[in-house]
Amino acid sequence: MREVWGLLHNHEYLMTMLHSKREIFADLIGSCGQYYMTERLKQPLIHMQSEGLDTSFESWAARVHLAVGILELVEQLDEDDILICDVRHAHFGVNSGGKVKLVNLEGTLLRRVANAMTASGRPCSIDSDCALIDCRSICSPKTRVCDSHIVSTNLQVICEKIFLGWSTPDRIITPGLLMTVHTPHSIIALVRQCAQPPFPNDDLDERAEIVRSVSKRLDDALTELDNSLEAYRS
Template identity: 35%
Template sequence: MYKRNWFCTNFDAQRHINKMCDLFKKGRAEGNLCVPLCDSQEQFSFSCQAYHSTKEAVFRVAWGDIRFVLKSAISNIPALHWYDNGALKYPSEKEFLSTVRAVTKNMLNYTLPNTTLYKLAFLKPKSREMDIKIRRIEMDNIWILIQDNEYLMSKAYSDRDIFPQVMGTCGPYFGLEYVQPLSEPYSILYDDDTKDNWKKNVKLSMMIMEIIEELDNNFVQPLHLCDAKLRDFGVTDIENGKAKILDLDTVYPKSIVSRFIKDIDKCNDDTDCKYYDCRGRCNKDTQKCSKSLTNNNLQLVCEKVFLGWKMSNRILIPGLLLSKYAPDELMVALRQCANPEGEDGIPRGAASEDIRKQIYNILVEIDQYVETETFK
């Protein structure tokens, strides 16, 4: 299970830079970020990125006008190379490509196109490394990187405009395009529930719904957000409606999430059948979780992002659309979306396509209305 890192310090960022550069100097790390980060550190500034829930290292790097987020891949996995009678052995290029294909298929339950596999199997696909020693270091690094779900998603689907772009790598570390995270509006707890903030939140909500529709319909199988929070979304251009998902560690194809839930050893009730916020149901006769995921992205976003984070049925962090300006029609639809089957406790049903269309149409009408001078 993933660890949660709610707080960090700039000392942590420097410690990871030192660790990365030590690997590079010892000949165990390659990548286009190694030389600039390790040989020109005075040109860079590092700052802590708090509230990251799964990674050991997440921090911002600034280099003049260039900004990116440096993250660490999971590194406690068996090595790619082996020894035969004391001789160091590596797979051939053909064997390595087959290994990349097998690993990614297991993680995605889908065989990626050859063009994508080649992009994953080389740090510089357009100018492949010919030096055998350096290529072996690349293989070791790639072996770790491709088994990190966030790196794999970002790299494999780099043609999609809803995930941050991979800016580069150095050993088991990779840099992602920096996108400003959304912050909680605190519309009830403080005095920020203003007309201007409401207009902005409506636009942001429409962007998030468009992302969800793409996750549900534009991949080989639906991709599911299993740990949805407002700060897991960011906006590159609010005027042109460009938003991205910032934390991909718990974004998986539906069949993979269903596997996680099905493989839970034993359940006594529905609350035992979950992977973060991706939920299933418990068959109390067999004490086994259902074979499939039961809620969906829309339900989760309505519950956690649009309405807000709750504990003991009390909202502690207001959601994006919880406002005095929200019409009753929207609030009724959001509550139905967040709990489609009217369940007591944590909802496990999936929000319907009809409710998605209804909420989106309401938001479009509100967006048009608040642009007029009649909105008070």
């Protein structure tokens, strides 16, 4: 009984159980006492990160197809109000059917839980003091406490850390999934806008509309590109 109680307090296990029908997390195979097992997933992001700049069209086609799969996953997460607050290459996997899923849920939270954590009222000096790893929030300029909900989106962080890569304001240092010699300038521009949306003011409704617009344009562009590269996918 003690082992079962321990499982019920395991964040990853509970998230996997609660969303088992959504196919957004690695499938739960079974449990024994305090231990549980999930399906084994390939992790192509780690492989692509370590393979260097493979300039073949086959590699480019695989990258675009994977990016489209990640966008589909993000759409499902957004529908379920789930935030990925710790975005890493190793946290994404692909099953035998080509479905992109999350394989590490330690930093994956329901939006209401993440919002409660960032709006805890703790003292702050700058916005990053209120962040929950990759989930960004705002330090109140008047009260200097963290009293705001999450202001970043899943796609925004994925565009920045996965699609774009490690960069400075003027150049890309470590290319991301979609940064290759084959990447059209239009895609690069959309990924940059996705990572750093051009917000003209603090109006939350206007910000949300800008994010939706950029997300749709990126989704449409990558889907069209993915279809055009189908012949290069093995």
